[in-house]
Amino acid sequence: MTLLTERLLSQIEKTGPMSVAEYMTICLLDPNHGYYTRQQPFGSSGDFITAPEVSQMFGELLGLALAQTWLDQGAPTRFILVELGPGRGTLMSDMLRATRSIPGFHDAMDIWLVEASPVLRETQREPLAEYASKLHWVDSLDAVPDGPTYLIANEFFDCLPVRQYRRTELGWQEQMITAKDGALGFMLGRALPEQAVPERARDLPEGAMIETCAAGTAVAEDIARRIGAFGGAAIIIDYGDWTNTADTLQAIKAHKKVDPLDYPGQSDLTAHVNFSELAQAADRFAAVSGLKDQASLLAALGIVQRAQILALKMGPEQQERHHSAFQRLTDADQMGQLFKAIAIYPQSGTPPPGF
Ligand code: SAH
Numbered sequence: 001m002t003l004l005t006e007r008l009l010s011q012i013e014k015t016g017p018m019s020v021a022e023y024m025t026i027c028l029l030d031p032n033h034g035y036y037t038r039q040q041p042f043g044s045s046g047d048f049i050t051a052p053e054v055s056q057m058f059g060e061l062l063g064l065a066l067a068q069t070w071l072d073q074g075a076p077t078r079f080i081l082v083e084l085g086p087g088r089g090t091l092m093s094d095m096l097r098a099t100r101s102i103p104g105f106h107d108a109m110d111i112w113l114v115e116a117s118p119v120l121r122e123t124q125r126e127p128l129a130e131y132a133s134k135l136h137w138v139d140s141l142d143a144v145p146d147g148p149t150y151l152i153a154n155e156f157f158d159c160l161p162v163r164q165y166r167r168t169e170l171g172w173q174e175q176m177i178t179a180k181d182g183a184l185g186f187m188l189g190r191a192l193p194e195q196a197v198p199e200r201a202r203d204l205p206e207g208a209m210i211e212t213c214a215a216g217t218a219v220a221e222d223i224a225r226r227i228g229a230f231g232g233a234a235i236i237i238d239y240g241d242w243t244n245t246a247d248t249l250q251a252i253k254a255h256k257k258v259d260p261l262d263y264p265g266q267s268d269l270t271a272h273v274n275f276s277e278l279a280q281a282a283d284r285f286a287a288v289s290g291l292k293d294q295a296s297l298l299a300a301l302g303i304v305q306r307a308q309i310l311a312l313k314m315g316p317e318q319q320e321r322h323h324s325a326f327q328r329l330t331d332a333d334q335m336g337q338l339f340k341a342i343a344i345y346p347q348s349g350t351p352p353p354g355f
Pocket of ligand 1 (some may be wrong): 050
C-alpha cells in the first residue's frame with residue numbers, strides 16, 4: 001500500500017467513489033505524493049523512456065519542422081515557442097541546437113515551458129541553461145501570452161485525466177473507483193442518459209467503453225485558437241489512435257505494466273490519446289492534419305539521412321547503439337506505429353513539413 005492509497009481510501013470513505021479522472025489527477029499531480037511531482041520518472045533506470053530520450057534525432061527533426069513552418073509563415077519577428085510537458089528538457093534542448101543556424105529564429109523566440117512538476121522544472125533548467133534569459137515556466141497553457149505560437153507536445157496528452165464510460169444492459173455507466181474491503185477497486189456508477197456521452201458513442205454495442213478527456217480537448221482548443229488568431233503551428237505526438245472504444249488506462253512501473261490501482265503515485269498512469277477528440281476541438285479555430293504514425297512522420301522529415309550523417313562520426317559500438325535507437329523510434333513493432341501525430345496550423349496556411 002502506498003501513502004496515496006490510504007489517502008484515497010479515506011477520501012472515498014468521506015465523499016464516495018471518484019471518477020477515473022479524479023484518480024489520475026491525484027496519482028500524477030498530488031503536491032506531496034504525485035507521480036510527477038515527487039520524482040524523476042524517466043530513463044533506463046526510471047519507469048519509461050520517451051522518444052527524445054532514445055535519440056537526439058527526434059528533437060532535431062521536429063525542431064527543424066517547426067522552424068521551417070516559421071519561415072514559411074514569413075518569419076514573424078517575435079514568436080512563442082511552447083513545449084507542453086517537457087520532461088527532462090531533452091526534446092527542447094535538441095530542437096534548439098538543431099535550429100541554432102536558422103537566421104533570426106532564436107532572436108525572435110521566447111520559450112514557454114508548461115510543466116506542472118517542480119522537480120522536473122529544476123531538471124529542465126540544466127540542459128536549457130544557455131537559453132536562461134528566454135525561458136519561462138507556467139502551470140498551464142492559459143498562462144502563456146498571445147502571439148504567433150509554435151508548439152510541441154510529446155507524451156503530454158496521455159497524462160491528462162480521462163473519464164471512462166461503459167455501455168451495459170442498463171445503458172451508459174461511468175467507471176468509478178471505490179473502496180472494497182480496505183482496497184481500491186473499480187465499480188460502475190448509476191445508468192446515465194444517452195446525452196451524457198459524446199455523440200461518437202451513441203451507436204456502440206454493449207460492452208464498449210469510451211474515454212473522454214476534457215482537459216485534453218480544452219488544451220487542443222486553446223492551441224487552435226492561438227494559431228488561428230496569431231499564426232504558428234503545433235505538432236502533437238502521443239500513443240493512441242484516431243479513436244478508440246476500449247479501456248486504455250494503463251500503469252507502468254520500472255518498464256512493466258502493473259495494475260492501475262496497485263501503486264497510486266508510484267506508477268505512471270496514462271490513457272491512449274483519442275486524436276479525433278483533439279481534432280474536433282481544434283477544428284473550429286484552425287486546420288488539423290490527418291493522423292500520421294511516428295515512423296512515417298520521421299521518415300518524411302528525413303530521419304534516414306540524418307541517421308546516416310550522424311553515423312559517419314561514430315565508432316562501431318556507438319553505431320550499433322545509434323542503429324538500435326533508430327529502430328526503436330521507427331520500427332512498426334516498437335514506437336513507429338503505436339505513436340501517432342497530428343499538426344494544427346492556420347486555416348489559410350499549409351501544414352508543417354512531414355504532414
Ligand atoms: N515530453 C517529454 C516528457 C513526457 S512525460 C518527453 O517526451 O520526454 C509528461 C510530462 O508532462 C512531464 O514533464 C510531466 O511532469 C508533465 N505533465 C503531466 N501532466 C501535466 C499537466 N497536467 N500539466 C502540466 N504538465 C504536466
